[in-house]
Amino acid sequence: MSRRDPDPSSLLPLTPAVTHILLALATGDAHGYAIAKEVEELTEGQIRMGPGTLYGSIGRMIDAGLIEESPRRPRSGDDERRRYYRATLLGRRALERELRRLERVVAVARARRVLGRPEPA
Amino acid sequence: MSRRDPDPSSLLPLTPAVTHILLALATGDAHGYAIAKEVEELTEGQIRMGPGTLYGSIGRMIDAGLIEESPRRPRSGDDERRRYYRATLLGRRALERELRRLERVVAVARARRVLGRPEPA
DNA sequence: CCCGATATATCCGTCACGGATGTATCCCGG
DNA sequence: CCGGGATACATCCGTGACGGATATATCGGG
Numbered sequence: 001m002s003r004r005d006p007d008p009s010s011l012l013p014l015t016p017a018v019t020h021i022l023l024a025l026a027t028g029d030a031h032g033y034a035i036a037k038e039v040e041e042l043t044e045g046q047i048r049m050g051p052g053t054l055y056g057s058i059g060r061m062i063d064a065g066l067i068e069e070s071p072r073r074p075r076s077g078d079d080e081r082r083r084y085y086r087a088t089l090l091g092r093r094a095l096e097r098e099l100r101r102l103e104r105v106v107a108v109a110r111a112r113r114v115l116g117r118p119e120p121a
Numbered sequence: 122m123s124r125r126d127p128d129p130s131s132l133l134p135l136t137p138a139v140t141h142i143l144l145a146l147a148t149g150d151a152h153g154y155a156i157a158k159e160v161e162e163l164t165e166g167q168i169r170m171g172p173g174t175l176y177g178s179i180g181r182m183i184d185a186g187l188i189e190e191s192p193r194r195p196r197s198g199d200d201e202r203r204r205y206y207r208a209t210l211l212g213r214r215a216l217e218r219e220l221r222r223l224e225r226v227v228a229v230a231r232a233r234r235v236l237g238r239p240e241p242a
Numbered sequence: 243c244c245c246g247a248t249a250t251a252t253c254c255g256t257c258a259c260g261g262a263t264g265t266a267t268c269c270c271g272g
Numbered sequence: 273c274c275g276g277g278a279t280a281c282a283t284c285c286g287t288g289a290c291g292g293a294t295a296t297a298t299c300g301g302g
Contacts, residue, residue: 015289016134019226026235033249042229046222052291055251081249081298092235099230101167102223105140108163109220114147136258154280173260176282202267202280
């Protein structure tokens with residue numbers, strides 16, 4: 001719960017690291033290391049988050065109210081070291097706005113023919 | 122002219138400022154102030170580039186070989202103060218790759234239903 | 243039991259951002 | 273003809289994100 005949910009606009013544009021973390025959390029809560037792995041996976045290895053960027057970004061995002069730590073899930077065999085995070089309402093809103101911004105950039109690029117037609121796959 | 126055109130991949134991800142400048146130069150050469158105005162226009166006022174970001178980015182982009190100064194066009198009534206720039210081949214390639222990266226991010230977001238269907242307009 | 247992968251944390255050098263400030267020219271209205 | 277706002281470029285510098293290096297510790301398979 002974010003206190004008196006502030007305007008997401010003031011947080012834009014999000015950095016690539018922050019955007020990817022929020023996107024990784026869109027499918028459910030996750031712990032830090034899993035986030036890094038997922039980002040690496042869904043960017044096809046193009047982006048690798050080292051610990052500095054990962055935990056640095058997480059800390060800043062908590063301060064900004066974009067994410068928050070979630071209670072540890074008691075799944076059997078869960079690694080005790082893990083710390084889970086979830087996106088706040090503010091985080092989800094900020095991600096949505098950022099994505100719309102990116103969408104527009106891509107749309108402008110298409111109109112200017114610096115990009116081909118939308119990817120078929 | 123960029124010396125021995127390097128791999129555009131090493132320059133990714135581009136910052137929003139750099140991406141917008143390259144996008145503004147996609148339709149033809151332009152001078153600094155015009156670039157700033159165009160970015161403000163095609164982001165619907167959401168992004169405003171102050172002189173620090175504008176000329177700072179331009180300088181860094183020249184160093185990186187993404188853009189280069191172009192000969193002044195002798196158009197009648199041209200303002201003598203203006204300095205024109207054009208995107209290099211490296212710059213165009215880097216922009217294209219960056220845009221494809223953004224495209225994938227948006228596509229992933231759609232697959233995860235954090236974004237609605239493609240904008241109709 | 244050994245070791246690579248998993249997992250988190252912190253430090254710190256580097257660099258981009260971006261507002262403030264400065265200078266000068268252009269051009270329109272009065 | 274002249275005043276001033278918009279145009280145009282340049283530099284300075286504080287703030288903050290990035291990201292590699294380093295440290296520590298646990299997990300799990302062979």
